[in-house]
Amino acid sequence: MNKYRIHLNTRRCIGCHGCEVHCKTNKNLPPGPILCEIDHQPVVMLKGVPRTEFSFRSCYHCEDPFCVPICPTGAMIKRGDGIVYVDQEKCIGCMACAGACPWGVPQHNPETNKAVKCDYCMDRVDAGLKPACVTKCTTLALKFVIMTEV
Amino acid sequence: MKKTVFSMCGMCTVRCPIRVEVEDGEVTWIEGNPHLLKGALCAKGSAGTALLKDTERPQQPLIRVGGRGAGRWRKASWPEALDYVAEKLKTIKTEHGPESVVLSSRGGPWQGMYKTFIHAFGSPNYTNHDCTCGRNTHHASLSINGVGRKGFVYDIANSKHLVLFGRNMFASMRVAENLQIMDMLDSGGRMTYVDVRQSMTGLKASRFFQVRPGTDYALALGFINEIIKRGIYNKAFVERYVSGFGELCQFIEPYTTAWAAKECGVKEKSIIQFIDEVAEDMPKVIFHPGWNLSRYKDSFYASRALHILNVLMGNIEQKGALIIPKGAGDCGAKGIRNLDCPKPDIKRADGVGWKYKHFDKGPGLSHLFFDAMKTGEPYPVKAWIAMRHDPFTAMPDPQAQKEAYDNCDLLVAIDTHYSEFAWYADVILPESTYLERDNPICLQKGPKPRLAVRRQVVEPVFDTKAGWEIFKQLADRLDIGEHFPYTTINDLYAWQLEGTGHTIEDFAEKGFIPLTDKPVMYDPEKLDGQFKTPSGKIEIISEKLTKAGFESLKPYVSPDKPAKGQFRLVYGRSAVHTHGHTINNPLLHELMPENSLWINTKVAARMNVNEGDLVDVIASNGVTETGQAHVTDFIHPECVYTVHGFGRQVPLQTKAYHAGFSDQKLMIGLLDNWDQVGGAINLCEVFVTVRRSSRNPKRRVEL
Numbered sequence: 001m002n003k004y005r006i007h008l009n010t011r012r013c014i015g016c017h018g019c020e021v022h023c024k025t026n027k028n029l030p031p032g033p034i035l036c037e038i039d040h041q042p043v044v045m046l047k048g049v050p051r052t053e054f055s056f057r058s059c060y061h062c063e064d065p066f067c068v069p070i071c072p073t074g075a076m077i078k079r080g081d082g083i084v085y086v087d088q089e090k091c092i093g094c095m096a097c098a099g100a101c102p103w104g105v106p107q108h109n110p111e112t113n114k115a116v117k118c119d120y121c122m123d124r125v126d127a128g129l130k131p132a133c134v135t136k137c138t139t140l141a142l143k144f145v146i147m148t149e150v
Numbered sequence: 151m152k153k154t155v156f157s158m159c160g161m162c163t164v165r166c167p168i169r170v171e172v173e174d175g176e177v178t179w180i181e182g183n184p185h186l187l188k189g190a191l192c193a194k195g196s197a198g199t200a201l202l203k204d205t206e207r208p209q210q211p212l213i214r215v216g217g218r219g220a221g222r223w224r225k226a227s228w229p230e231a232l233d234y235v236a237e238k239l240k241t242i243k244t245e246h247g248p249e250s251v252v253l254s255s256r257g258g259p260w261q262g263m264y265k266t267f268i269h270a271f272g273s274p275n276y277t278n279h280d281c282t283c284g285r286n287t288h289h290a291s292l293s294i295n296g297v298g299r300k301g302f303v304y305d306i307a308n309s310k311h312l313v314l315f316g317r318n319m320f321a322s323m324r325v326a327e328n329l330q331i332m333d334m335l336d337s338g339g340r341m342t343y344v345d346v347r348q349s350m351t352g353l354k355a356s357r358f359f360q361v362r363p364g365t366d367y368a369l370a371l372g373f374i375n376e377i378i379k380r381g382i383y384n385k386a387f388v389e390r391y392v393s394g395f396g397e398l399c400q401f402i403e404p405y406t407t408a409w410a411a412k413e414c415g416v417k418e419k420s421i422i423q424f425i426d427e428v429a430e431d432m433p434k435v436i437f438h439p440g441w442n443l444s445r446y447k448d449s450f451y452a453s454r455a456l457h458i459l460n461v462l463m464g465n466i467e468q469k470g471a472l473i474i475p476k477g478a479g480d481c482g483a484k485g486i487r488n489l490d491c492p493k494p495d496i497k498r499a500d501g502v503g504w505k506y507k508h509f510d511k512g513p514g515l516s517h518l519f520f521d522a523m524k525t526g527e528p529y530p531v532k533a534w535i536a537m538r539h540d541p542f543t544a545m546p547d548p549q550a551q552k553e554a555y556d557n558c559d560l561l562v563a564i565d566t567h568y569s570e571f572a573w574y575a576d577v578i579l580p581e582s583t584y585l586e587r588d589n590p591i592c593l594q595k596g597p598k599p600r601l602a603v604r605r606q607v608v609e610p611v612f613d614t615k616a617g618w619e620i621f622k623q624l625a626d627r628l629d630i631g632e633h634f635p636y637t638t639i640n641d642l643y644a645w646q647l648e649g650t651g652h653t654i655e656d657f658a659e660k661g662f663i664p665l666t667d668k669p670v671m672y673d674p675e676k677l678d679g680q681f682k683t684p685s686g687k688i689e690i691i692s693e694k695l696t697k698a699g700f701e702s703l704k705p706y707v708s709p710d711k712p713a714k715g716q717f718r719l720v721y722g723r724s725a726v727h728t729h730g731h732t733i734n735n736p737l738l739h740e741l742m743p744e745n746s747l748w749i750n751t752k753v754a755a756r757m758n759v760n761e762g763d764l765v766d767v768i769a770s771n772g773v774t775e776t777g778q779a780h781v782t783d784f785i786h787p788e789c790v791y792t793v794h795g796f797g798r799q800v801p802l803q804t805k806a807y808h809a810g811f812s813d814q815k816l817m818i819g820l821l822d823n824w825d826q827v828g829g830a831i832n833l834c835e836v837f838v839t840v841r842r843s844s845r846n847p848k849r850r851v852e853l
């Protein structure tokens with residue numbers, strides 16, 4: 001079972017795109033790949049005030065990922081705790097994973113010529129920290145949820 | 151090797167406290183200081199690493215060799231560039247007197263250093279960017295409360311209702327303040343937002359008034375009228391601390407809610423309901439008096455009305471309302487020393503203090519120097535040193551400004567990036583970015599004052615220097631070095647902290663030194679002496695304004711309607727850029743490469759303009775900027791809106807170069823259209839023509 005989830009409190013989110021940049025700088029990414037995205041519904045008037053809903057999308061870390069079996073070198077790996085990540089050593093940048101993922105989640109890093117994707121910041125998580133986007137969200141609207149087995 | 155450095159962000163002038171991690175000389179992590187911001191930071195704050203790596207910024211001192219603005223530079227060493235500037239300054243001093251040199255900065259906590267330099271040089275002409283920002287608000291506060299706009303801080307977290315007139319908090323991005331608002335809303339607080347368009351702040355508001363452009367004052371008058379009529383103001387407070395309330399009651403009579411609703415184009419019922427809420431929530435209601443209210447011809451009076459609303463709430467020195475900021479003395483601590491040099495006893499060239507006696511003399515008004523440049527009256531202005539200030543982006547009509555600046559013999563830009571002014575200047579002295587430099591210690595006042603400092607995190611990537619070093623070395627060359635009593639930054643820190651019992655090492659643990667554990671509050675029943683007006687009261691009728699021949703309560707005059715085919719041009723900002731100076735940042739450019747022109751759906755339909763179409767925006771003198779239309783229901787049909795800072799013209803900034811369009815180039819005539827009472831430029835008093843651009847692709851010849 002997937003152990004982790006990122007939850008967005010849309011009431012607190014101000015659509016500032018901070019999380020996207022927090023993520024990119026943590027992974028030292030150049031312009032191009034964006035590993036999480038903030039989106040919103042079209043603005044409507046509700047009882048005299050404009051309203052919208054925000055959504056945060058990174059990777060679904062699928063229970064049964066499409067990106068893992070397609071990878072020719074075994075670089076796309078699902079960990080025991082559910083995190084799906086790219087082993088940079090093994091990745092050859094063929095981007096088959098991006099084609100297989102229904103949402104095109106894996107991104108091409110033009111600097112390394114390899115795939116890069118949300119890995120729930122596993123180095124940070126393994127060190128007992130929270131993902132970059134969650135830690136630095138401008139309004140503290142993102143939550144890193146750790147599911148406990150029942 | 152890994153280290154942690156507490157510092158201050160420098161991506162915008164909020165200067166949020168940050169914690170930075172460095173590994174082997176590389177910045178690997180920047181977060182909001184966990185002790186103050188729990189890690190929170192905005193997009194710009196994170197993009198600081200991209201600024202550091204940006205090669206499209208000045209990498210060493212540059213001396214112009216071609217014509218001004220032609221972009222032909224000679225690379226110079228620091229000694230050579232500083233000698234060059236010093237020699238020119240000496241010549242100008244001999245020929246025209248020291249007062250012919252102006253130094254401008256953006257403002258902020260280190261102004262003392264810049265002022266010291268120019269005063270020691272012998273000129274009274276220090277100025278900053280505030281005539282295009284908070285001057286109206288500042289002067290409005292001074293006229294009523296006797297203290298400037300920084301004379302109060304807002305305890306938003308504990309308030310019940312925050313009222314914002316065009317103050318787009320979630321684009322201006324004061325991270326600490328944004329956290330406070332979110333906490334306040336989470337605990338059931340209300341936020342009312344007034345603007346000509348929907349913004350991110352409006353999206354979070356519990357009440358939204360979309361008003362006709364230029365009618366903020368009317369709405370505020372309507373609020374005052376209803377509050378007084380229904381008697382829902384703090385009578386004890388008014389009686390005790392306020393003078394001129396009788397005059398206010400008389401003045402406000404005609405400005406009923408029905409009248410205000412009609413004038414602003416909002417529902418009267420909504421105003422009444424709002425006042426009901428205010429009655430429930432007071433005194434924990436904060437009427438934000440505005441920030442960048444350099445907008446309409448009556449913005450000064452609109453700000454005064456907002457200050458008056460706070461006064462009616464009796465919300466001064468109350469939890470969840472306006473709090474008088476405390477300094478070191480209030481905590482029984484000794485303050486720090488700051489660089490200082492008295493102002494020479496010479497009239498200012500901008501007229502502030504002698505021709506315009508009602509303005510705060512501190513930074514004067516930077517737009518009023520152009521006349522002196524052109525006419526030589528009261529004396530010639532021959533040199534301008536811009537310290538991180540970009541007059542061509544900040545002020546209207548850069549072309550007209552250039553014509554005035556051409557009368558100067560020396561233009562120097564000290565900046566971290568190529569500002570538009572730098573590109574036109576004679577010398578660029580590149581300052582190190584905030585991650586590469588130290589800044590002096592500053593006192594951050596508030597209910598819980600603290601000392602804070604920006605520390606250098608990494609070595610400068612290029613041949614750049616910190617401001618403290620640039621001014622010191624320039625001062626030494628001009629024989630005024632004794633006003634800068636240091637050689638290294640540690641000397642300066644030691645000098646600043648002398649007698650306080652602290653050393654610079656004390657900042658290492660948290661990045662700041664708290665001067666108190668608990669908030670320091672005055673007794674709200676004993677506020678006498680806090681209002682520094684001539685009478686010591688909160689003056690609804692300002693003695694100072696009356697003496698200067700101005701009204702305190704100005705009858706409302708309806709704003710001009712645009713002529714057919716024309717629109718009022720209003721500007722604002724986005725959460726991912728800081729006006730002009732982040733447009734070329736690779737990571738921020740990726741988020742927002744261009745601005746757009748917001749235009750009302752119905753109006754656009756009549757003009758056959760669809761979302762994404764190119765439109766020409768034409769100023770009164772024919773100057774035309776072209777940009778993409780953003781067609782939306784959420785803007786008043788009388789105006790068009792854009793994000794300020796785009797349309798940059800420095801070819802070396804390959805991402806920003808001609809990306810989007812510039813609002814200030816369309817502000818023709820506004821250099822002379824400024825608020826005679828409040829001092830700020832009326833940046834939204836301009837009308838433009840908009841038409842579908844002929845540049846929309848229809849056919850394309852391929853071969």
Ligand code: SF4
Pocket residue numbers: 008012013014015016017018019020038056136137138139140141142
């Ligand atoms: S940083 Fe936080 S508030 Fe900003 S867009 Fe991301 S989730 Fe929303």
Ligand code: SF4
Pocket residue numbers: 059060061062065066067068084100101102103104105106117
């Ligand atoms: S990359 Fe796509 S397929 Fe792979 S785990 Fe993420 S969402 Fe699923």
Ligand code: SF4
Pocket residue numbers: 022023024026035036058117118119120121131132133134
């Ligand atoms: S969890 Fe880490 S990798 Fe995934 S979106 Fe957030 S910051 Fe990026």
Ligand code: SF4
Pocket residue numbers: 159160161162163164165166191192193194195196322323324325
């Ligand atoms: S608001 Fe953002 S850019 Fe401005 S100081 Fe704070 S973190 Fe830096």
